[in-house]
Amino acid sequence: MTKLKVKTGNREELYNITSEVQSAVDRSGVSDGICHIFVPHTTAAVLIQEADDPAVGRDIATHLRRLFPRGDPYEHNDGNADAHMKATGVGNTATVFIEKGKLTLGTWQGIFFCEFDGPRAREVWVKVQG
Amino acid sequence: MTKLKVKTGNREELYNITSEVQSAVDRSGVSDGICHIFVPHTTAAVLIQEADDPAVGRDIATHLRRLFPRGDPYEHNDGNADAHMKATGVGNTATVFIEKGKLTLGTWQGIFFCEFDGPRAREVWVKVQG
Amino acid sequence: MTKLKVKTGNREELYNITSEVQSAVDRSGVSDGICHIFVPHTTAAVLIQEADDPAVGRDIATHLRRLFPRGDPYEHNDGNADAHMKATGVGNTATVFIEKGKLTLGTWQGIFFCEFDGPRAREVWVKVQG
Numbered sequence: 001m002t003k004l005k006v007k008t009g010n011r012e013e014l015y016n017i018t019s020e021v022q023s024a025v026d027r028s029g030v031s032d033g034i035c036h037i038f039v040p041h042t043t044a045a046v047l048i049q050e051a052d053d054p055a056v057g058r059d060i061a062t063h064l065r066r067l068f069p070r071g072d073p074y075e076h077n078d079g080n081a082d083a084h085m086k087a088t089g090v091g092n093t094a095t096v097f098i099e100k101g102k103l104t105l106g107t108w109q110g111i112f113f114c115e116f117d118g119p120r121a122r123e124v125w126v127k128v129q130g
Numbered sequence: 131m132t133k134l135k136v137k138t139g140n141r142e143e144l145y146n147i148t149s150e151v152q153s154a155v156d157r158s159g160v161s162d163g164i165c166h167i168f169v170p171h172t173t174a175a176v177l178i179q180e181a182d183d184p185a186v187g188r189d190i191a192t193h194l195r196r197l198f199p200r201g202d203p204y205e206h207n208d209g210n211a212d213a214h215m216k217a218t219g220v221g222n223t224a225t226v227f228i229e230k231g232k233l234t235l236g237t238w239q240g241i242f243f244c245e246f247d248g249p250r251a252r253e254v255w256v257k258v259q260g
Numbered sequence: 261m262t263k264l265k266v267k268t269g270n271r272e273e274l275y276n277i278t279s280e281v282q283s284a285v286d287r288s289g290v291s292d293g294i295c296h297i298f299v300p301h302t303t304a305a306v307l308i309q310e311a312d313d314p315a316v317g318r319d320i321a322t323h324l325r326r327l328f329p330r331g332d333p334y335e336h337n338d339g340n341a342d343a344h345m346k347a348t349g350v351g352n353t354a355t356v357f358i359e360k361g362k363l364t365l366g367t368w369q370g371i372f373f374c375e376f377d378g379p380r381a382r383e384v385w386v387k388v389q390g
Contacts, residue, residue, distance in 0.1 A: 001357055001364065034166060034257065036294060036355055040366025042310040048222050049214060050172040055205035056214050062205075063198060063215050068323060075315035075322075084309060084316050085323050092308050093355045095166055095223045097131055097257050104131065104255070106170025125364070127294065127357050129259070129389070164296060164387065178352050179344060180302040185335035186344050192335075193328060193345050225296055225353045227261055227387050234261065234385070236300025259389070 002027065002126045008118035012065070012086075014047070014057035015113045021096075021126055022103050028128035031101045037094040038125040043083035043117035045090035046124065051110025064089060064116075083117035090114055098128065132157065132256045138248035142195070142216075144177070144187035145243045151226070151256055152233050158258035161231045167224040168255040173213035173247035175220035176254065181240025194219060194246075213247035220244055228258065262287065262386045268378035272325070272346075274307070274317035275373045281356075281386055282363055288388035291361045297354040298385040303343035303377035305350035306384065311370025324349060324376075343377035350374055358388065 002024040006015055025035055039046045050056040064086040074081030094111060097104045105111075113124055132154040136145055155165055169176045180186040194216040204211030224241060227234045235241070243254055262284040266275055285295055299306045310316040324346045334341030354371060357364045365371075373384055 001359060034259065036357070038355065038357060038364075040364075040369060042308075042316075042366065042368050047218060048172075049218060050206075053206050053208075055207070056172075056211065059204045059206050059211050060215060060218055063202070067197060067327060072323070074319045076310075076313050076319050077315070078313075081316065081319050085320060088307060088309060088320055089219060089349060091221060091351060095168065095225065095355065097166070097168060097255060099131060104168075104170075106172065108172050109170060123366075125357060129294065164389065177348060178302075179348060180336075183336050183338075185337070186302070186341065189334045189336050189341050190345060190348055193332070197327060219349060221351060225298065225355065227296070227298060227385060229261060234298075234300075236302065238302050239300060 004124040006113045006122040006124055008115040008120055008122055011118050012061045013115050016051055016110045017113045018110045021111050024126040025098055025128055030098055030128045030130040033098045033130045035096045035098050036127045039092040040123055040125055043080055043087050044122055045087045045092055045114040046094045047090050047112045047114050048094055048109050049112055050108045052108050080117045086116040134254040136243045136252040136254055138245040138250055138252060141248050142191045143245050146181055146240045147243045148240045151241050154256040155228055155258055160228055160258045160260040163228045163260045165226045165228050166257045169222040170253055170255055173210055173217055174252055175217045175222055175244040176224045177220050177242045177244050178224055178239050180238045182238050210247045216246040264384040266373045266382040266384055268375040268380055268382055271378050272321045273375050276311055276370045277373050278370045281371050284386040285358055285388055290358055290388045290390040293358045293390045295356045295358050296387045299352040300383055300385055303340055303347050304382055305347045305352055305374040306354045307350050307372045307374050308354055308369050309372055310368045312368050340377045346376040
């Protein structure tokens with residue numbers, strides 16, 4: 001397993017980590033297989049979505065705020081229950097195929113780390129299967 | 131990796147692709163393993179849900195429209211930002227176990243391609259691990 | 261594949277099944293690999309989320325009820341369409357890395373079976389890859 005570091009700068013923000021994940025695949029030496037991505041946090045997520053227009057990531061954050069307002073009444077009283085809800089909605093794992101040593105993504109896709117309770121020092125775990 | 135083709139006929143619709151995925155498993159010759167399904171689009175998704183009553187798929191589309199209205203203000207101005215939101219909510223990967231050469235699904239489950247910005251010619255990528 | 265049994269006691273409830281999944285990993289004898297978790301039901305889900313404060317699970321159930329009210333008009337008329345929506349939002353698979361024979365989870369994470377239409381006798385399928 002490779003542990004990538006992500007330093008987030010805002011409470012909510014999406015970070016394109018595709019090239020960092022590709023570097024982990026490069027280091028594995030696997031040319032044909034599966035790349036598993038796992039976020040070990042409960043207020044962050046990983047998402048495969050459009051990488052061309054950063055507005056998509058901002059729209060996702062905006063709409064998740066509308067679905068799970070921070071000011072709603074929550075039993076979990078750490079002040080970040082909304083971030084747990086948002087992370088649940090997006091998910092903490094992703095799976096990407098590897099062919100000829102490269103992550104195979106669709107034309108518009110990138111891999112994004114989704115911060116919902118930053119800024120923080122975060123990790124993304126990557127495991128490559130040959 | 132096998133690339134399945136899905137020709138969608140409406141803006142939003144769920145298509146049961148279980149038999150096409152099973153055919154990809156058949157061609158792989160794998161009898162015990164894992165079938166990974168990956169949608170290489172950012173306005174479509176894959177979902178394992180009830181295959182018996184097509185009303186479930188229609189309910190899912192209806193409720194996603196209510197959560198992410200097409201007419202909402204979005205920064206992404208291609209007119210399909212709602213479809214990116216819906217795809218994010220459902221997810222673009224699925225994993226199914228294979229036993230004795232067959233996809234092992236629950237009694238009521240099927241594998242669905244979820245179109246949120248059709249009609250289009252789409253792909254579903256399948257990779258089988260032995 | 262190992263089939264775990266989960267007996268749920270309420271219509272909606274999250275159950276921490278981390279130790280049962282770890283037992284399946286123990287029985288597999290795999291020390292380095294991937295643990296795949298699959299819920300074969302269409303009104304239940306699996307989620308990796310905070311295991312320290314049970315309030316998080318209750319908040320998730322509460323907010324999913326707000327997003328998908330049971331009393332909404334649904335075409336699927338079994339009285340549990342809301343549960344299908346909730347399961348779709350959370351997802352029916354999870355993937356966890358195994359190192360030195362142990363599931364590698366973040367500090368606060370646990371693996372939860374999410375019941376949305378109980379009480380019922382449920383199954384969770386686990387497959388371990390070395």
